[in-house]
Amino acid sequence: MSILKIAIQKSGRLHEDSLKLLKDCGIKVENGKDQLKVSVPNFPMEVLYLRNSDIPQYLEDGVVDIAIVGENLLIEKQKKVAVVSKLGFSKCNVSLAVPKEVDDNSLSYFEGKKIATSYPNTLNTFLKANNISSEIHVISGSVEIAPNIGLADGICDIVSSGSTLFKNGLRETQVILQSQAVLAQSLLLSSEKQQILDKLVFRMEAVLRAKNTKYILMNVPNDKIAEVSAILPVLKSPTLLPLAQEGWSSLHSVIDDSTFWNVIDELKDAGAEGILIVPIDKMVL
């Protein structure tokens, strides 16, 4: 019987959300303190806690079968692996930034300048594509300090809220790439392991879909049902239940979280009342 080996980050930005996603997929990860390899009692899977930066190589070599890893790191390491799905957390940019006093937003500012980064391949590819030649200075962390200590004229690093840049007197000038956590797979999976992965992906999709979708219930006069239904992007067709009050129905549907605020006024104008929005736990199509 095959066991699918999944790598997740041992500690850091991806750790908690990766474990939570597995838990939401019904996968119990037995948590032994300081154990780097952990078994799963209810799914043919074994969890390996590894450094995010080591994961792409392990995936390419087939030492692990799948992993939850930062997309930017897969791009940086340029290993032969495949992205299975984007997971919607740990969203960030890899960006160029300059001291806030520098009054130049153009890329040509970096011509002939020193740039400190932990992502030399990503930066190099970007500079080449834009015909800029700079001196790349590789450091493994605390990159934002480099301009302050005279080590570089600018930096290329991860930006999320922007607060690290701000605290270090820097500002973002160019976004090189956008990243989020992804599920990635080795290209060397056996067909048995591929089948286990397919089951996992099926569960993850149900969890991720539900996260972006809400269940919506509202009371609608019967003669307005067609009008209200037309506003809602429904799965198949809305569920209708008669209310005790003559001439009214309760209409149920699902709605994309991001579109709810755009249609709420339309729904009310079309005659909907008592609108309730409820979270969905899992969603299987």
Ligand SMILES: Nc1ncnc2c1ncn2[C@@H]1O[C@H](COP(=O)(O)OP(=O)(O)OP(=O)(O)O)[C@@H](O)[C@H]1O
């Ligand atoms: N501030 C942030 N906000 C959102 N996502 C981030 C942020 N910083 C990093 N990330 C994402 O999370 C991933 C892991 O970042 P983290 O800083 O925890 O580990 P790391 O320094 O890349 O690696 P290691 O596990 O090898 O120490 C990054 O590759 C990136 O995709």
Ligand SMILES: O=P(O)(O)OC[C@H]1O[C@H](OP(=O)(O)OP(=O)(O)O)[C@H](O)[C@@H]1O
């Ligand atoms: O825009 P912000 O929200 O401030 O996030 C950006 C910071 O987050 C990351 O560092 P992290 O905190 O992961 O520390 P690390 O350098 O030890 O990895 C990244 O390297 C930036 O420094």
Ligand SMILES: [Mg+2]
């Ligand atoms: Mg970091």
